[in-house]
Each structure stands twice: as C-alpha cells, then as structure tokens.
Amino acid sequence: MFDFLMTPEQLKLRDEVRELARWVPREYILDMDADKIKYPKEFMQECGRRNLIGIRVPVEYGGRGGQWVDDIIAAEEICVNGYIFGCTWGVTGDVVAEALVHYGTEEQKQKYLVPICKGEKFAAECLTEPRGGSDFFGSTTIARRDGSDFILNGQKRFIVGGEGADFFLVYAKTDLEAPSSKSMTCFLVEREMGVKTEYLYGLMGCRGGGTARVVFDNVRVPAENVVGEVNGAAPVFYQMMIPERLGTAAMTIGAARPALEIATDYSVKRKAFGTEIRNFQAVSFKIADAMMKLDACRSLMYTTSRAVDSGTVSAGRCRRMVSEGKKFVTEQCWDVANLCMQVMGGIGYTDVYPLEKILRDLRLSMIWVGTNEIMSLISQHEWYKERAAELKGHNKRDSELDALNAFVEGEKVYQ
Numbered sequence: 242m243f244d245f246l247m248t249p250e251q252l253k254l255r256d257e258v259r260e261l262a263r264w265v266p267r268e269y270i271l272d273m274d275a276d277k278i279k280y281p282k283e284f285m286q287e288c289g290r291r292n293l294i295g296i297r298v299p300v301e302y303g304g305r306g307g308q309w310v311d312d313i314i315a316a317e318e319i320c321v322n323g324y325i326f327g328c329t330w331g332v333t334g335d336v337v338a339e340a341l342v343h344y345g346t347e348e349q350k351q352k353y354l355v356p357i358c359k360g361e362k363f364a365a366e367c368l369t370e371p372r373g374g375s376d377f378f379g380s381t382t383i384a385r386r387d388g389s390d391f392i393l394n395g396q397k398r399f400i401v402g403g404e405g406a407d408f409f410l411v412y413a414k415t416d417l418e419a420p421s422s423k424s425m426t427c428f429l430v431e432r433e434m435g436v437k438t439e440y441l442y443g444l445m446g447c448r449g450g451g452t453a454r455v456v457f458d459n460v461r462v463p464a465e466n467v468v469g470e471v472n473g474a475a476p477v478f479y480q481m482m483i484p485e486r487l488g489t490a491a492m493t494i495g496a497a498r499p500a501l502e503i504a505t506d507y508s509v510k511r512k513a514f515g516t517e518i519r520n521f522q523a524v525s526f527k528i529a530d531a532m533m534k535l536d537a538c539r540s541l542m543y544t545t546s547r548a549v550d551s552g553t554v555s556a557g558r559c560r561r562m563v564s565e566g567k568k569f570v571t572e573q574c575w576d577v578a579n580l581c582m583q584v585m586g587g588i589g590y591t592d593v594y595p596l597e598k599i600l601r602d603l604r605l606s607m608i609w610v611g612t613n614e615i616m617s618l619i620s621q622h623e624w625y626k627e628r629a630a631e632l633k634g635h636n637k638r639d640s641e642l643d644a645l646n647a648f649v650e651g652e653k654v655y656q
C-alpha cells in the first residue's frame with residue numbers, strides 16, 4: 242500500500258508486520274519450501290503473540306478491530322516471506338474468522354475465534370472436493386441428521402491447513418432435494434471429532450502450508466457446531482468470498498514485491514558490454530513495467546477495500562470489484578515475477594536467488610479461492626446487471642449515437 246495514504250496507525254501496523262516478517266529465520270522459509278515443515282505452527286503462534294491474527298476481528302474477541310484497508314496493508318507485508326505464509330495466516334484469521342464474526346454464536350466465538358486470534362488454534366476452510374471446486378454448490382459431502390447431531394461423510398481436497406489445523410470450517414449438503422443454494426450447511430468440525438488427513442500432495446510451490454486431502458468418515462458433529470442456519474450455508478459462503486478474494490489479491494502483491502526489489506538491485510550491479518544492465522532500456526523498462534503493475538494493483542486494492550469498508554456500496558458492486566481485483570492483481574503479479582526473472586538472466590532461473598520460488602508460489606494465486614475464469618464469470622454477471630440498471634436510469638450520455646451514420650436505416654441489425 243502507498244505510505245501517503247496510510248494513517249499513522251496504519252504505518253505503525255505496517256511496521257509491526259515488517260518486523261514480524263524479519264523475525265522469521267531464512268531456514269524456516271527454506272524448510273517449508275522443502276516440505277520439512279508441514280505447517281508453520283511456530284509462525285502462526287508468533288503472529289498470535291504479536292496480536293497480528295484477525296486484523297478485522299473485533300477487539301473484544303482478541304482481534305485488531307481494523308478495516309479492510311488495514312488488512313491489505315498487513316497481507317502485503319506478511320507475504321514478503323512467501324505466498325504460503327499469507328495463505329495460512331489468511332485462511333485462519335481472515336476467512337474462517339469472517340464466518341465466525343458474522344455468523345458464529347457467542348459460544349462459537351469464544352471457543353474458536355478467541356483462540357484463533359491468540360495463535361493458540363488454527364483453522365482450515367473446506368470447500369473444494371475431488372469432484373470439483375468451481376461448482377461449489379454441487380458438493381457431494383453429506384451431513385445427515387442423527388438426533389441432535391449430524392453425521393458427516395465425504396472428502397475435501399487441496400485444503401491449506403489440512404495438516405496442522407485444529408478445526409475445519411466444512412460445507413456439506415444437508416438437503417438433497419432443495420435448490421442448491423438452500424441445500425448446504427456450514428459446520429465447525431474439530432480434528433478430534435475424527436477428521437482424517439489421508440494424503441499430502443506434492444505441490445509446485447506454496448509448500449509448508451499443510452495442503453492436504455481431508456476425509457470425513459462418519460464424523461459426528463453436534464448441532465451447536467452449525468455456523469449460521471441449517472441449509473443456510475449460502476450467505477456464509479458469500480460473506481467469506483470477500484476475504485478469500487480481496488485478501489488473496491493483497492497477499493499476491495506482497496509475494497511479488499521482493500521480485501522487483503531483487504531484480505532492481507541486480508540490475509544496478511550486474512554488468513554486460515561494459516556497463517550496468519540497468520543502462521539498457523530493455524532492462525530498465527522491464528523494471529518500470531513491473532513497478533507500474535504493482536502500483537496499479539495497490540491502487541485497485543485500496544479502492545476496493547475502501548468500497549467494502551464504506552458499507553454503502555451495493556453487494557453486487559463489491560462482488561464485481563473484489564472479483565475483478567483478484568483476477569487483475571494475480572495476473573499482473575505473475576507478469577511482475579516473469580519480468581523480474583528475465584532481468585536476472587540465467588541466474589534468476591536457479592535457486593541462488595528466490596525468483597524461481599516466487600514464480601512457483603505465485604502461480605497458485607490465479608487458481609485458488611476461485612479460478613480467474615470464475616472471477617470473470619462473476620464480474621461480467623454483475624456488470625450486465627449494473628448496465629441494465631444504468632439504462633433504466635437515463636442520466637448518462639448515450640455514446641452510441643455519436644457516430645456519423647448512427648441513424649442510417651437498416652444497418653443496426655441485431656438478429
């Protein structure tokens with residue numbers, strides 16, 4: 242985020258998170274990438290000790306009581322150590338916390354939200370199934386009523402924190418006959434209730450976040466662990482999609498930023514043809530483009546955060562801004578990493594510099610929390626609705642008529 246837009250409190254928050262990022266030993270980062278550390282428990286505990294989990298969670302539950310603008314400041318800084326740091330931090334303190342803040346009972350908040358913010362318990366979010374992730378409402382994980390409990394059966398996959406989390410926010414079908422948006426329920430399922438982690442994937446990047454398959458084989462969940470209403474998962478899901486996508490976008494900026502810093506520093510030291518390579522426009526213009534892309538991403542994230550924080554922007558407009566922001570930022574940041582790798586030449590492709598790791602990690606951003614295709618699906622849907630409403634409003638110039646032959650007979654044919 243831009244310094245000049247930050248309040249003194251936000252600058253302080255940013256510096257606190259920068260200090261946390263510096264606290265992480267380099268061996269820790271390397272061990273996560275080597276899959277020697279399966280879940281960054283110590284990092285999460287340290288976040289809790291520093292009161293840096295749950296930036297938007299109300300203070301009474303141990304959070305910072307901040308707004309989205311605060312959150313994106315923290316998210317960018319957290320990810321400088323690697324995208325997966327933000328993934329684990331965000332899933333617990335942004336995404337699962339969001340569901341608890343908005344839909345949790347007071348008992349659930351005390352039991353699950355407070356320990357999250359203290360860094361004592363870690364959460365995972367279970368949406369995606371082997372059958373698919375984009376078609377979320379087509380879930381085949383089923384929770385069957387048994388007295389006052391539910392019996393959960395099914396599988397979820399690619400779950401960050403599958404290894405490491407103490408509890409899981411799980412979406413399951415509870416009414417097989419109802420329309421899909423009224424057929425699912427959201428549950429808090431503790432690992433100790435019988436959740437099994439069957440398989441750890443080999444990942445291209447973002448290792449060390451415990452990403453795993455999670456299996457529910459007749460897991461008994463008490464009714465008090467329903468989040469929101471029975472068959473009422475849809476509003477919980479829509480609420481959580483804001484932190485999923487806005488948070489992810491802000492995190493991606495932080496994960497890409499070191500690429501620009503490293504490539505810039507390299508280009509003022511490395512020489513070719515008797516001069517520093519920054520003196521070749523082919524190099525310095527790549528740096529300019531990477532910087533421009535990151536600044537554009539920050540601008541969009543700031544505006545979108547302000548829109549969500551304001552509470553006055555319609556849900557549809559927020560959904561569009563968040564979705565297009567996620568797609569735009571993740572694609573721009575992917576470009577940033579590639580431009581910076583190009584500046585480094587061959588050495589950028591080795592593990593002498595972390596460029597190759599940044600690139601591997603960043604690829605996830607275009608796939609998870611809803612693929613970028615799904616982001617386009619949502620954006621266009623909301624935009625067509627907005628445009629239809631605009632046409633009814635009649636307070637804008639009709640630009641279509643500003644053509645020489647706008648009124649020529651028989652040329653505006655639509656079918």
Ligand SMILES: Cc1cc2nc3c(=O)[nH]c(=O)nc-3n(C[C@H](O)[C@H](O)[C@H](O)COP(=O)(O)OP(=O)(O)OC[C@H]3O[C@@H](n4cnc5c(N)ncnc54)[C@H](O)[C@@H]3O)c2cc1C
Nearest residue numbers: 366367368369373374375399400401608609610611612614
């Ligand atoms: C490392 C990692 C961590 C993850 N962490 C989590 C997690 O913590 N929790 C969780 O629940 N999930 C998690 N995911 C899952 C992730 O969100 C999904 O992989 C993603 O949503 C896509 O689902 P899918 O893999 O089933 O692909 P599919 O849904 O099968 O999609 C395959 C392709 O089809 C396209 N497609 C599908 N439907 C449409 C459509 N209607 N219009 C246009 N294109 C379409 C998609 O864009 C994609 O290109 C994680 C994934 C990875 C790899």
